Amino acid sequence: MEEIQKKIGEKVKSLRKLRQLSLDQAAIRTGVSKAMLGQIERGESSPTVTTLWKIATGFQVSFSSLIQEEESNISIVRKDSVTPIRENDDKYRVYSIFPFDARKKFEVFLIELLPGCHHISEPHPEGVEEYITVMEGSLTIEFAGEEHEIRKGESLRFVPNQTHTYQNKGSEVVQCHMIIYYP
Structure with a gap:
């Protein structure tokens, strides 16, 4: 499993749990199927940009918060x-x-x-x-x-x-x- 898939899955699951939503409720809120959300949470699926936007919008979070890494005081990004x-x-x-x-x-x-x-x-x-x-x-x-x-x-x-x-x-x-x- 790719590292980014795993991180996205952990973030999505964490957001869903924080909002106390079942997979069914999260699917309704995001417009992403229950099966797809489950696969994403387990790191079994690499979501598309469109799917990530649906999840971000449904959970009312920024797109990049789903793939965000730890931050330091200075960043050089290559x-x-x-x-x-x-x-x-x-x-x-x-x-x-x-x-x-x-x-x-x-x-x-x-x-x-x-x-x-x-x-x-x-x-x-x-x-x-x-x-x-x-x-x-x-x-x-x-x-x-x-x-x-x-x-x-x-x-x-x-x-x-x-x-x-x-x-x-x-x-x-x-x-x-x-x-x-x-x-």
């Missing part, structure tokens, strides 16, 4: 030391660079989208804001029926309170930094 969450046939990769910090109310991710990637993201809780800066390539975000193209060196801020998509319509890898702020 991409190759972070295990990404992968989705869409490995075309969408999420690296949790700085997990959620309740004092600061934000988390920082490095996101990679390979050519042809089309990732659909569920709505986030009210008041949450996303800040995205494209470091390489060109990212297309569809939100509220409109497409927005963000190129290398450009940034976008929006309130992701409805379904939105991230797309790489180009021929090179898109790499962007994402900060998610929780009020």
Whole structure:
């Protein structure tokens, strides 16, 4: 069993127990099946980004709190030391660079989208804001029926309170930094 699967499973089980929920109740709250939640808790399944978002939203916690590691006073994070969450046939990769910090109310991710990637993201809780800066390539975000193209060196801020998509319509890898702020 991969270490990250085990850590995610322990966090999910801990959150469920803390809230005094059965697996049935947690499944209703998160929209993730009882069987899948059980597999995740036992470290038998590697949840997708979408599944982790459903769990985080259902338990009203940040995404990165599900994969958070212990914190020290100074942190240097190297991409190759972070295990990404992968989705869409490995075309969408999420690296949790700085997990959620309740004092600061934000988390920082490095996101990679390979050519042809089309990732659909569920709505986030009210008041949450996303800040995205494209470091390489060109990212297309569809939100509220409109497409927005963000190129290398450009940034976008929006309130992701409805379904939105991230797309790489180009021929090179898109790499962007994402900060998610929780009020």
